[in-house]
Amino acid sequence: MYDMNRVENAVSQTDIKIAARGVQVYYGDKHALKDVDVDILDKTVTAFIGPSGCGKSTFLRCINRMNDTIPIARVEGKIALDGEDIYDRRVDPVQLRAKIGMVFQKPNPFPKSIYDNVAYGPRIHGLSRNRAELDEIVEKALRGAALWNEVKDRLQEPGTGLSGGQQQRLCIARAVATAPEVLLMDEPCSALDPIATGQVEELIDQLREQFSVVIVTHSMQQAARVSQKTAFFHLGNLVEYGETDDIFTKPQDSRTEAYISGRIG
């Protein structure tokens, strides 16, 4: 099923961070994702859009093998990170997830202090040799998540005491602190108000300079605002994938057009 020619026929190969070929996902008897081929570029924001249950979150969870934690889920096909299949038997999903960070729909800070939340990843992966280095990583991550100024005086307070928008930025800082190569975001703004959403979107735009970001979103405006590439999923199929501007202005598929104009969804 894995065909090198298909990879080489794709866009400029050097920029491809993740190449998925023929990905199928089954939840028990349900065929949730059907034969998805997609190339995700480095240092680019890629948005996955589509109606609920279309498979976009399912595909996102394939990229860091989070579907492994669901006993009834079965994934077929190939997903290559920098040319290496992440579903190869020798790949340890734990190590993979250190390289591919994830931010979830609902802010999920750990019941620890703000500092310990951010330091969690660096600690388990041994990214720092001493406290000073760890402090530096934490500060950099919090600055990167545009949260530093708000929390620098209360780093030892519990992360759960922050507001919803701050919690989500804390979770982004936590993911960024692990120095990932890809950041997956599963509807990161769906629990946030418009102001916090704006802050997170701005942040996504900055993060693009460091690594590639894949974002699942229900909001087409958000996809149009933050992404360069957009993939439209429908009923488990990847219907259309291309430049965000093209998807929203001249969609090739009638289903894409129907969705972005609000007729299906």
Next chain:
Amino acid sequence: MPLSWALFASLLLAFAGYLLGRSRAFAAAGPDVRQLHSRPTYHGASVALTALMPALAVLAIASILRMAGVITAEAGTIVGLIALAASVLGLGWAATRIGRDFQARNAVERIVLGLLIMCSLIAILTTAGIVLSLLFETGRFFQVYDWKTFFFGTEWTPRFQGNSQLGILPLLWGTLYISFIALIVSVPVGLFAAIYMSEYASKRVRSFAKPAIEVLAGIPTIVYGLFALVVVGPMLRDYFAQPLQLGNSASSVLTAGLVMGIMLIPFVSSLSDDIINAVPQSLRDGALGLGSTPSETIRQVVLPAALPGIVGAVLLAASRAIGETMIVVLGAGAAAQLGLNPFEAMTTITVKIVSQLTGDSDFNSPETLVAFALGLTLFIITLALNVVALYIVRKYREQYE
């Protein structure tokens, strides 16, 4: 039995009142039932309750008066007649109220609300009553026995001829020692079982293993006591105490502690299992998504999140261990002593309460009254533990729900 006949008669009256009220309501409504404020069944219920309540009130007051000694048992017939009369009067009065505008539904709901409040009051008042009775008898005990000797005495040698040494310390020590060993056994085993069940076990294993563990919780403690007596005690003596020259007794602190620990395993594991399951899945996903292994996730995220609840569970287990009696009687013996050797026989407060109150002695000597002082002490210890445990558990719940 005139009183139970009166009760039975007023129940019949209430049933008749229900039918009467309903049919009168239909009659009052005329052809269109929507003319009524309340549906006919509410009118029926209102009549039934108004017939029943006065009779119950009369019977309740009569039994209180009887306990207080104001009336005697011979007054039963009169009381029964009064109750019946009250019932008939209530029924008659309620029947006259039925009409299109009578708000029967509101009346019934008020009465039901009153009943609910009364039931919760009964639970609270009973607790208060138990405490009061303990307090009263304990007060009598301290009138005939010095409280300092009781609380600080290191000797427990009750003699029914009088002149007993009744120091609580050996009993308290035995209680705490045995409970401590029980917790050492039950907390790690129960907690690790819970972690396995909730985090690692597949659905099939879980559906089999969880009920299997919980079967342990259904075994009466006396059966555990037998297990301690015939298996654990002799085994500990033959394989540990005698070879190590630490004692010759099959009854020992260790026997009772071990068996009590086994008894508490399902208690600890099922409480901890619920608590661990209540930790939101999003926290596990967050930790796994950062590249933690499942075990790092459990140790660094799930358990800290569940910790307050687990502490609560452990304290609840501790208060059960402190109150346990049968396992100690059969496992640890009845010798009250202060000592560190876990292979020696010791005893606990609960066991001594039983032994002080069984046998024929009068209820005025310090040797019997001491049981109430012991009971009160035990009650206060477990109450304090429960309060702390519930406080911690509640604090934890507020965080995630």
